[in-house]
Amino acid sequence: MTSQITGALSHAPSQASERPLPEGVRDLLFEDAATWRELEAALRTTWQGWGYREIILPTFEYAETLATDVGAGIDAEMYRFFDRHGSTLALRPDMTIPTARVVGTRLYDQALPLRIAYAGSVFRYEAPRAGRQHEFTQVGVELIGAPTREADAESIALAVAALRAAGLPEFRITVGHVAYFRGLMRALMLPPRYAELMRSAIDRKAEAELAALVLEAGQLGAREREALLALPLLSGDAGVLVEARNHVLNPLMQTALDELVELSTLVEAHGVADAIDYDLSEVRDLDYYTGITFEGFAPGLGFSLISGGRYDDLVGHFGPSFPAVGWALILDRLALAREIQGVAASAQSADVLVASALPRAALRWAIEARRRGLLVELDALDLTPDQLWSAAQARHVKRVLTFREAGNLEMRDAAGVHPLEANHWEEIETWRQAR
Amino acid sequence: MASSTLNEGPLTVALPKGRLTDDALAHLARAGYGMPHDLNGGRKLVVDGEDGRLRFILVKPSDVPVFVEYGAADIGIAGLDVVREAERDVYEPLRLPFGYCRLVVAGKEDRPDRPLRLEKSPKVATKFPRLTDAFFRKRGLAPEIIIMSGSVELAPLVGLADLIVDLVQTGTTLRENGLVELRIVLESQAVLLANRASYRLKARQVRELIDSVAAIEKEERA
Numbered sequence: 001m002t003s004q005i006t007g008a009l010s011h012a013p014s015q016a017s018e019r020p021l022p023e024g025v026r027d028l029l030f031e032d033a034a035t036w037r038e039l040e041a042a043l044r045t046t047w048q049g050w051g052y053r054e055i056i057l058p059t060f061e062y063a064e065t066l067a068t069d070v071g072a073g074i075d076a077e078m079y080r081f082f083d084r085h086g087s088t089l090a091l092r093p094d095m096t097i098p099t100a101r102v103v104g105t106r107l108y109d110q111a112l113p114l115r116i117a118y119a120g121s122v123f124r125y126e127a128p129r130a131g132r133q134h135e136f137t138q139v140g141v142e143l144i145g146a147p148t149r150e151a152d153a154e155s156i157a158l159a160v161a162a163l164r165a166a167g168l169p170e171f172r173i174t175v176g177h178v179a180y181f182r183g184l185m186r187a188l189m190l191p192p193r194y195a196e197l198m199r200s201a202i203d204r205k206a207e208a209e210l211a212a213l214v215l216e217a218g219q220l221g222a223r224e225r226e227a228l229l230a231l232p233l234l235s236g237d238a239g240v241l242v243e244a245r246n247h248v249l250n251p252l253m254q255t256a257l258d259e260l261v262e263l264s265t266l267v268e269a270h271g272v273a274d275a276i277d278y279d280l281s282e283v284r285d286l287d288y289y290t291g292i293t294f295e296g297f298a299p300g301l302g303f304s305l306i307s308g309g310r311y312d313d314l315v316g317h318f319g320p321s322f323p324a325v326g327w328a329l330i331l332d333r334l335a336l337a338r339e340i341q342g343v344a345a346s347a348q349s350a351d352v353l354v355a356s357a358l359p360r361a362a363l364r365w366a367i368e369a370r371r372r373g374l375l376v377e378l379d380a381l382d383l384t385p386d387q388l389w390s391a392a393q394a395r396h397v398k399r400v401l402t403f404r405e406a407g408n409l410e411m412r413d414a415a416g417v418h419p420l421e422a423n424h425w426e427e428i429e430t431w432r433q434a435r
Numbered sequence: 436m437a438s439s440t441l442n443e444g445p446l447t448v449a450l451p452k453g454r455l456t457d458d459a460l461a462h463l464a465r466a467g468y469g470m471p472h473d474l475n476g477g478r479k480l481v482v483d484g485e486d487g488r489l490r491f492i493l494v495k496p497s498d499v500p501v502f503v504e505y506g507a508a509d510i511g512i513a514g515l516d517v518v519r520e521a522e523r524d525v526y527e528p529l530r531l532p533f534g535y536c537r538l539v540v541a542g543k544e545d546r547p548d549r550p551l552r553l554e555k556s557p558k559v560a561t562k563f564p565r566l567t568d569a570f571f572r573k574r575g576l577a578p579e580i581i582i583m584s585g586s587v588e589l590a591p592l593v594g595l596a597d598l599i600v601d602l603v604q605t606g607t608t609l610r611e612n613g614l615v616e617l618r619i620v621l622e623s624q625a626v627l628l629a630n631r632a633s634y635r636l637k638a639r640q641v642r643e644l645i646d647s648v649a650a651i652e653k654e655e656r657a
Binding site for chain 1 (some may be wrong): 503504505506507524525526527528529530629630631632633634635636638645649
């Protein structure tokens with residue numbers, strides 16, 4: 001056993017020369033590439049079913065455009081470079097900003113709402129984590145020009161539908177609303193330093209730290225104190241929206257809560273309520289979002305794989321202002337989450353390998369078989385019957401077909417060798433289902 | 436479909452190997468959780484608690500935040516020092532009442548008494564490069580950081596570094612080596628960490644653990 005392993009290891013370097021890849025990129029080989037495309041196809045079919053239309057965006061743009069409203073985090077992670085005129089360009093770190101640019105500069109007079117979808121690579125200098133390299137694939141949708149709860153609910157329901165269509169068995173989407181925390185901070189009227197310390201504590205769900213800050217801040221009233229201390233606990237099923245009613249201090253908090261209650265009714269009508277949680281203490285990307293926010297998690301994957309929300313201020317940076325809601329998922333993480341949950345990788349093997357004997361008959365058969373949707377691989381090496389069978393097994397092809405004189409066909413599979421009628425399509429087409 | 440089948444196995448808890456291990460275990464025991472047999476002595480790396488509610492893994496202290504960030508552990512206990520140094524995206528619901536220490540800048544007793552900001556480009560030996568760098572840069576200095584994995588106190592004595600940034604509990608080790616504390620970088624204590632996904636996907640269990648651990652402190656204060 002040991003010798004076999006070292007044998008295999010020592011074999012590799014003599015065959016392959018060393019060509020390292022730069023940090024942050026990778027190749028996806030057959031099964032992974034097939035999974036990628038299948039996931040993309042499933043997501044595309046889903047968004048098409050909801051009336052979304054795809055746009056294809058450029059991979060790089062002026063850095064200044066891409067840095068619009070992205071926040072310091074992503075700004076620092078952009079791949080920047082110069083073009084021949086000395087202008088600074090950047091690889092897109094995200095798809096939402098280019099989409100907003102397109103809407104603001106080119107689609108501003110189109111009938112609203114616009115339903116836009118995209119899929120493609122984005123690039124960030126960020127330590128690879130949970131299946132995501134510097135280059136990773138984002139798939140997302142944006143619903144632009146609709147300020148309604150119906151639009152919010154559609155975005156969330158479409159996220160659930162997309163993840164289900166992509167074959168992810170288990171996941172949860174956690175929904176929050178930035179106005180709840182903003183309203184709370186406004187009600188407390190704390191010095192900015194405290195407001196930031198509290199935001200940071202809430203972001204880390206640091207209940208004890210928050211309690212200490214509340215003591216330290218002193219002059220807060222009893223209701224304000226309670227509202228603040230309750231915040232990290234307002235995370236769970238729709239019951240937290242009821243609980244939160246006791247802590248509303250001003251119209252802004254009330255609006256946030258009313259919107260979430262309306263949303264919870266709508267997602268139930270969409271039939272996705274069982275996948276949804278609520279979290280009023282979600283304060284991530286507070287400056288970017290203007291309404292609901294959400295994130296999706298799957299068991300075994302410690303990181304979120306989809307995130308989104310309402311961002312009514314972004315499009316206005318590029319043209320007329322439009323309300324917008326949308327999400328993006330990280331395909332790399334979706335693939336990993338499926339793997340963790342034991343979803344089998346896509347098979348990429350042909351249904352049959354056809355021997356090169358009697359090429360006219362064999363090729364005519366192959367044309368017809370492919371027309372009927374079978375995956376047919378031809379022997380290009382003039383292999384002997386035994387070699388053919390080994391080659392088929394090595395590539396997980398289940399059958400070998402050899403044409404004999406006078407239209408006789410011989411099929412070899414795991415059960416052995418048997419004759420087959422070349423035009424017995426009824427049987428042959430069952431191979432497709434047995435993939 | 437999504438929620439119904441989320442399984443309720445034990446929560447995985449990453450404990451730091453070393454000075455915090457016993458306190459961390461004792462604390463969870465007082466919160467009512469069954470303890471593992473022979474976690475320290477045995478050779479098994481993953482050990483179930485007696486009542487099957489928790490499963491324990493013992494890892495290098497600085498690795499605890501990594502295990503938790505990736506969700507390889509749902510819960511972790513680590514010093515605030517390693518949590519801030521690691522800068523991982525984890526929740527930190529509770530501070531725990533043990534593992535008190537401080538991360539300090541120290542130098543030789545006989546070094547001239549002048550403000551740090553007037554140093555040129557101090558050579559600083561430490562196991563905490565990120566925190567050290569941030570501390571000096573915030574003060575306008577460009578430190579030359581010498582990353583070490585042990586015996587940091589030795590560095591100034593043999594001229595490897597001008598200063599050190601290291602954890603201090605009582606200060607005895609520093610004094611014995613002729614070093615004095617100059618500045619406090621961070622006051623540290625044990626912290627309870629939670630993975631962001633587990634916080635949602637195993638909400639009931641995680642909440643139960645946070646609440647029972649928090650209850651101990653309240654009892655003690657009463």
